[in-house]
Every structure is written in structure tokens, then in C-alpha cells.
Amino acid sequence: MNASNQKVYIVDDDVAVLDALSLLMKSAKLEAETFQSAQAFLNRLEPDMSGCLLLDIRMPNMNGLQLQDVLNEKQQNIPIIFITGHGDVPIAVQAMKKGALEFIEKPFDDETLIDCIQRALKLDSINRHKQRQKQIIADRIKMLTPRELEVMEKIVAGQSNKCIAFELGISQRTIEIHRANVMQKMRAQSLAHLVRMALLANEE
Amino acid sequence: MSADKYNAEFGDPSSFFGEIVDELLNEIYIFDCSTLRFYYANKGACKNTGYTLEELTQLTPIDIKPKYDKASFESLLAPLKSGKKKKIEFETTHRRKDGSLYPVEVHIQYGHLRSQTAFIAIILDLTERKNTFRQLKEKGQRLSAILNNAAEAIITINSHGIIESLNPAAEEIFGYKEQEIIGKNIDILMPSPWSEKHDNYIRRYVDTGEKRIIGSSREIYGKRKDATTFPLELSVSEVVVDNERTFTGIIRDISERREAARQLQLREEEARQNKERFDELSRIGAMGQLAASITHEINQPLTAISTYAQSCNRMINNKQIDIDELQPLLLKINQQTQRAAEVVHRLRSLINKQEIQPELVDVNELIEEVVELAASRAQLEGVDIEVKPIRLSHALECDRIQIQQVILNLIYNAIDAYRNCDKSTKKIIVSAREEGKSVKIIVRDFGDGIKPADREKIFSAFFTTKAENMGIGLSISLSIMEAHDGDLSFNEDIKDGSEFYLRLPVKGSSNTPL
Numbered sequence: 001m002n003a004s005n006q007k008v009y010i011v012d013d014d015v016a017v018l019d020a021l022s023l024l025m026k027s028a029k030l031e032a033e034t035f036q037s038a039q040a041f042l043n044r045l046e047p048d049m050s051g052c053l054l055l056d057i058r059m060p061n062m063n064g065l066q067l068q069d070v071l072n073e074k075q076q077n078i079p080i081i082f083i084t085g086h087g088d089v090p091i092a093v094q095a096m097k098k099g100a101l102e103f104i105e106k107p108f109d110d111e112t113l114i115d116c117i118q119r120a121l122k123l124d125s126i127n128r129h130k131q132r133q134k135q136i137i138a139d140r141i142k143m144l145t146p147r148e149l150e151v152m153e154k155i156v157a158g159q160s161n162k163c164i165a166f167e168l169g170i171s172q173r174t175i176e177i178h179r180a181n182v183m184q185k186m187r188a189q190s191l192a193h194l195v196r197m198a199l200l201a202n203e204e
Numbered sequence: 205m206s207a208d209k210y211n212a213e214f215g216d217p218s219s220f221f222g223e224i225v226d227e228l229l230n231e232i233y234i235f236d237c238s239t240l241r242f243y244y245a246n247k248g249a250c251k252n253t254g255y256t257l258e259e260l261t262q263l264t265p266i267d268i269k270p271k272y273d274k275a276s277f278e279s280l281l282a283p284l285k286s287g288k289k290k291k292i293e294f295e296t297t298h299r300r301k302d303g304s305l306y307p308v309e310v311h312i313q314y315g316h317l318r319s320q321t322a323f324i325a326i327i328l329d330l331t332e333r334k335n336t337f338r339q340l341k342e343k344g345q346r347l348s349a350i351l352n353n354a355a356e357a358i359i360t361i362n363s364h365g366i367i368e369s370l371n372p373a374a375e376e377i378f379g380y381k382e383q384e385i386i387g388k389n390i391d392i393l394m395p396s397p398w399s400e401k402h403d404n405y406i407r408r409y410v411d412t413g414e415k416r417i418i419g420s421s422r423e424i425y426g427k428r429k430d431a432t433t434f435p436l437e438l439s440v441s442e443v444v445v446d447n448e449r450t451f452t453g454i455i456r457d458i459s460e461r462r463e464a465a466r467q468l469q470l471r472e473e474e475a476r477q478n479k480e481r482f483d484e485l486s487r488i489g490a491m492g493q494l495a496a497s498i499t500h501e502i503n504q505p506l507t508a509i510s511t512y513a514q515s516c517n518r519m520i521n522n523k524q525i526d527i528d529e530l531q532p533l534l535l536k537i538n539q540q541t542q543r544a545a546e547v548v549h550r551l552r553s554l555i556n557k558q559e560i561q562p563e564l565v566d567v568n569e570l571i572e573e574v575v576e577l578a579a580s581r582a583q584l585e586g587v588d589i590e591v592k593p594i595r596l597s598h599a600l601e602c603d604r605i606q607i608q609q610v611i612l613n614l615i616y617n618a619i620d621a622y623r624n625c626d627k628s629t630k631k632i633i634v635s636a637r638e639e640g641k642s643v644k645i646i647v648r649d650f651g652d653g654i655k656p657a658d659r660e661k662i663f664s665a666f667f668t669t670k671a672e673n674m675g676i677g678l679s680i681s682l683s684i685m686e687a688h689d690g691d692l693s694f695n696e697d698i699k700d701g702s703e704f705y706l707r708l709p710v711k712g713s714s715n716t717p718l
Contacts, residue, residue, distance in 0.1 A: 014504045015580055016540055020511035023533070027518035036584055058500055060584070061623075085503035106507040110514035 006121050007051035008032045011041045011067065012083070013059040017106075021054065028114045030121075038062035042070065049078055050128055052101070052120035057084040057091060065091065068098055077127060079120040083108065130200070137201045143185045151178040155191070156198040231308075231327035233265065234317075237285070240264035240277070243322060252329060254301035265325065270299045281323065284314040295330065306331050357455040361390045365406050368450065377436075377457050379429035390453075395427040410449070418442050418451070423458065434459040501547045505540035512537045546577065549605050560603040560687055567600050567636050567643060568593045574608045575634060578615040585630070587619050592635035600643055602688055602708055607645075610681040610692065614647040614704045617678075621651025621702060642690070642707045650701035654694065662694075681706075 008030050010021050018034040025032035031051075035041040039062060041053075053071075057064040064082055071078065079101045084091070092103040101123065102116045144152065154164045161179065165172040188194035225232055231249035235242045245253075245260040253260070253268060266277050283289040291313040297305045307330040315324045351358055357374030361367050367388055375382060378393055385392070391399040405416065421439035428434065437456040442449060516533055519525035568591075575589050582589050615632060622630040633648040654662060662678055678692070685692040685706055695703040 013584055014508070016508035017504055020508040020515065023515040024511050027515040027522065027524060085500045106503050107510040110518065
């Protein structure tokens with residue numbers, strides 16, 4: 001897990017709060033970038049942003065919840081920590097349902113906030129790692145022929161060579177060749193490894 | 205035979221008396237003692253029964269009296285024959301030739317006419333009388349039904365105040381049974397002081413004839429058997445029969461009416477309280493909204509303060525920071541404290557909206573402070589605020605916080621005016637001007653301007669063109685200005701954006717230069 005390029009993106013309309021928060025990030029040796037509005041953050045948005053988002057709910061024009069919606073639409077799954085001055089439950093519930101990691105009331109305790117940010121960053125790197133793995137597996141799967149893909153699906157479903165041969169109406173010997181190709185192309189060290197990769201590839 | 209025989213026996217019916225008898229409308233019959241056959245029937249009999257005289261002479265009374273047979277009719281006649289009775293009278297029914305029936309009263313006497321003996325029957329047709337009676341009876345029944353079913357209590361008393369009759373409603377209203385109360389003095393149905401005085405009232409009326417209550421109605425109190433009292437409406441009428449005075453009282457229990465009136469009053473009271481409560485709530489609602497916005501405004505600097513402080517603490521612990529690096533941070537913390545305090549001031553001024561705390565203020569300073577307050581929002585929206593200072597010859601006396609609130613509101617509105625417009629330069633000019641005995645503070649923007657349709661409404665509460673706002677800013681501002689004997693308005697001639705101004709009177713004539 002590579003945390004070095006991770007950043008804490010902070011969006012709050014209040015200049016003083018932004019300033020204080022970036023100081024706090026500095027004190028926690030976290031790299032931070034601040035934005036005075038949701039739009040400013042969207043302008044800076046890159047597909048591969050790594051880190052977490054510290055997001056104020058109450059802002060003019062586009063509020064925090066609206067920004068969350070936009071990010072969800074763009075399938076940007078950067079972990080979001082909401083910070084708000086008026087912790088009202090319905091908004092919190094709404095935000096959490098849409099996948100927010102945490103909801104922290106202003107003014108906040110530095111330890112709580114930083115712990116939360118650490119968790120968010122860890123989650124982000126796990127997500128990212130997973131994403132990379134998925135990408136690698138997807139690339140490998142692309143190399144399989146349609147027949148090999150068919151055979152792999154049956155292997156990971158737990159079927160024996162004999163059974164697969166019968167179902168596909170080809171010889172067991174041919175299945176063994178397909179199977180060896182699948183293992184090689186997928187770079188699977190064992191059947192268990194192949195199954196794990198298949199599961200990961202099918203994950204949402 | 206008959207006519208001849210009759211003529212032979214009784215003489216010519218065309219004789220004077222014979223004619224009279226014949227012409228009588230009552231039915232008159234003469235019939236034989238033993239055979240009971242009619243000898244004679246007058247014209248009235250023929251007309252009423254529908255038989256001709258010839259037909260009748262073939263008949264007996266039993267033929268026209270369906271309720272009797274020969275035996276029962278003869279036993280009826282027996283006392284006459286034996287001489288025990290001179291005359292019998294009874295009521296029965298006659299049957300006409302066409303079979304129809306009619307009620308009759310029959311008078312029969314035994315007569316010695318010349319050498320003959322015969323029964324003479326005089327018949328009175330009771331049809332009409334019966335009808336009249338029935339009508340009277342029905343009328344009586346109706347009247348008593350009315351009395352018995354009347355919702356009003358109806359009580360009659362004599363001239364000594366003694367109860368002679370009462371209807372069921374009276375029983376119900378007063379809780380007495382008829383037999384308990386007839387013969388008692390009416391005063392038991394009244395609470396003090398009327399109960400003691402009632403006899404005198406009647407006596408005075410009987411003596412003087414002066415009508416106090418008779419013929420009119422009034423609301424007084426009644427007393428039930430269980431001694432509870434209730435409001436009633438009483439009207440009294442007098443009937444004199446055979447020199448005996450009877451007073452009839454019609455009494456309506458109006459406790460329900462009173463109760464209804466009381467309920468109505470209660471409901472009105474409740475409605476009034478609800479309205480007050482509603483007004484209160486909407487005020488609280490508005491205050492709630494304000495409180496939420498103020499919470500936010502206080503929370504922001506508090507958040508900044510606590511975050512600065514915690515960061516400093518961490519950096520000191522980590523030995524990340526030098527003393528001289530701390531100083532600007534402490535200044536920032538102090539700035540934010542002042543910012544929070546400012547909001548608290550504003551909140552206080554909102555809560556004590558009615559109480560103006562006037563002080564002499566420098567207009568330039570006043571404006572400068574407000575612009576500082578608005579600066580962060582203006583910066584965020586990319587709006588420049590320009591202030592044009594003025595020199596006044598008079599000191600301005602006003603509630604600083606409240607007037608600042610009004611100006612701040614105008615500046616915020618001016619910032620918002622740029623929200624949906626794509627001007628490259630967004631500028632607000634805040635200026636002041638002396639006009640006679642007043643000072644005008646003007647906030648000018650070059651944004652959207654006011655739509656003509658909105659011009660009349662912008663000062664009313666809860667009118668807003670902004671989705672997230674309550675629309676109370678200008679209305680609160682207006683009431684603040686009114687409390688200052690000033691006013692708040694906008695320049696209708698401005699085409700490019702809008703120009704709002706508030707006007708404050710210059711109090712006194714102190715020439716304090718500022």
C-alpha cells in the first residue's frame with residue numbers, strides 16, 4: 001500500500017476553517033489541499049485522485065450532499081468524511097446511506113478527526129489496491145479465448161474435468177489443455193488462487 | 205194498506221201537524237206494537253234511509269238497525285210496553301237501503317194514539333255530531349300531545365301560586381313527578397330570592413293588575429328537585445275562567461343555550477389563543493431558522509479556533525514549531541474569537557429587537573465594520589465591495605448593532621444579486637449621503653436587479669427569490685428602521701442592478717463634528 005501520494009482534500013466555504021484544518025493536517029504530517037467551494041473541488045477532480053475528502057455540508061451554491069451525489073455519479077469512490085456545524089440526524093443518515101464514511105460535528109476533536117482521516121486513507125488505499133488488482137485480473141481475463149473463459153467459469157464453479165468435458169461435448173484431454181492455458185494466462189499458482197481472482201473480478 | 209190504514213188511524217198527513225211532522229228533517233217512525241212493522245215514516249226518514257214510504261211499510265226497525273235482532277230489540281222495548289219507562293233513548297247504527305251505515309240517537313216512546321197503541325220513534329242523525337266530537341277529541345288529543353311533547357315546561361298555577369298542572373317536560377326539567385308537585389306552591393321551583401317574593405308578585409298583580417312578567421318573557425333562574433339551579437326563560441300568560449285566574453308559565457331550560465354561548469366564547473378564546481400561539485410559533489420558527497444560521501456562523505469561528513489551538517498543541521508536542529511561528533496563529537485565533545463575538549452581538553440584537561439602544565455613531569466606522577463582516581462571503585462569491593466615506597456635519601444616533609444588521613442584510617442581498625448573473629466584474633458600492641435632517645446609507649449593486657413584479661412584495665415577510673432563504677431579512681430590516689423613525693426603500697429608477705437605501709433621522713442639532 002502506497003500512502004505517499006495520498007492527500008486530504010478539504011472543502012469548506014469558510015476561509016478560517018480551511019486555514020485551521022490545513023494547519024491541523026500539517027501537524028499530523030498529512031498532505032492537504034483546500035477548496036472554498038464544491039465547484040472548485042470538481043474543477044480540480046482527476047479520475048485517479050487518491051486520498052480522502054473532508055467535506056462541509058453547509059455551503060452556498062452546491063452543498064456537501066450535492067457534491068457527494070456528483071461524485072457518486074462520476075463513480076469516484078474517494079472516501080468522504082462530512083463535517084458540519086449543525087449535526088442533524090436526517091442529513092447524517094442521508095449522507096451515510098450514500099456511502100459517507102463518517103459524519104463529524106464542528107468543532108471537532110483533533111484526535112477523532114485525524115483517526116477518522118487515517119481510516120479513510122487506509123480504506124482508500126485498500127480500495128485502490130483492489131481496483132488495481134481487479135484491473136490486472138480483467139486484463140488477464142481478456143487474454144482468454146471464449147472457450148478458455150467457459151472452461152474457467154466451470155472450474156471455479158467446482159466442476160471436474162470429466163464433468164466439463166461431458167457438458168461441453170469435448171474430450172477430457174482437450175479440457176486439460178484448456179485448463180493449463182487458463183492457469184498460465186491467469187498466472188494462477190493454484191486452483192484456490194484462480195478462484196480468488198475470479199471472485200475479485202466479479203465483485204462490484 | 206199502509207197509507208190508507210195510517211190515514212184511517214191517525215188522520216190525514218196533509219193536516220197541519222201532519223205536514224209539520226212529515227217535513228221534519230229528523231226521522232220519525234211509527235211502528236206496530238206486535239208486528240213491529242212501520243205504519244208511518246216521514247219524508248226525513250225516507251230521505252235519510254233511501255227507502256220509499258211503501259218500501260218502509262214492509263220493514264221493521266230491526267231491518268234498519270243491524271245491531272239488533274228481534275229478541276234483543278223486543279227486550280229493549282219491554283219496559284215501554286210494561287209501562288216501567290215512558291221513553292227509551294239509545295245510540296245505535298242505522299243501515300240505509302244502499303247498505304251504508306250512520307250513527308243515530310233513537311228516542312222511542314209507547315203511544316196511545318186514538319184507539320191504537322204504537323211505538324213512536326224519533327231518530328237524530330249523529331253523523332255530524334260524531335264528526336264534531338271526533339274533531340274535538342282529536343283536537344284535544346293533539347293539544348295534549350303538544351303539551352306532553354313540548355320541549356318547554358308548561359306549568360299552570362292558580363292565583364295563590366298553587367301548581368295545578370304540569371307537562372312531562374316540566375317534570376323532566378325540574379326533576380319532580382307530577383304527583384309530588386301538584387298542589388305545592390310554585391315557589392319551590394325557584395331559588396332564593398325569587399322563592400320568597402313570588403307570592404307577593406302574584407298578590408301585587410291580583411291587587412293592582414300591573415303586569416310585570418305576564419305577556420313578556422325574561423331570563424331567570426329555576427331550582428331543580430336536587431336544589432341545583434339553572435337559567436331559564438319564562439313567559440307567563442293569564443286565563444280567567446269563571447272568575448278564577450289561572451297563570452300558565454312556559455319555561456325553557458336555557459342552560460344549554462347558555463352553555464352553547466359559553467362554549468362559543470370558549471372556542472373563540474381558544475381560536476384567539478391558537479392564533480397567538482401560531483404567531484408565536486411562526487416567530488419562533490423564524491427565530492429557529494435564524495438560530496440555525498447563527499449556530500452555523502458561531503460554529504465556524506469556533507471550529508477554526510479549536511482547530512488552530514489543537515494544531516498548535518500537536519506541533520508543540522512534536523517540536524514541529526518555533527515560538528515565533530506561534531504568534532500569527534494566536535492572532536488568528538483571536539480574530540476568530542472576535543468574529544464569534546460579533547455574531548453573538550447580532551444574535552442579542554435580534555432577540556432584543558424591540559429595544560433600541562441608541563448611541564452616537566460614526567457612519568464611516570459603522571459601514572466599515574459591516575463591510576468587514578461581509579468580506580468573507582463577498583470574497584467567496586468574487587464580489588468586490590467598495591466603500592465611499594463621507595463627512596457628516598451631524599452626529600448620527602442609532603442602535604449600532606441593529607443598523608449594521610440592516611446594512612449587512614442589504615450587502616448580502618447585493619452579493620446574492622450576482623449569483624445567477626455572469627457579469628465579469630461584480631461590484632458593490634456602499635455609500636452615505638446627508639439629505640436635510642437625515643442620513644441615507646446606500647447599497648448599490650449591478651446584478652440582477654428587482655423584477656417589476658416583485659417590487660411590491662420584497663418587504664413582506666416570507667417573500668424571497670432565493671430557494672434557501674426564508675424571506676425575512678428585509679422585513680426584519682424594515683421593522684428595525686421603523687423603530688428608528690427611519691425608512692428602508694429602493695431606488696425605482698435604477699435599471700442596471702439595484703440600489704437599496706436606509707434613511708436615519710439626525711436627532712437633535714448637535715454640531716458634534718465626527
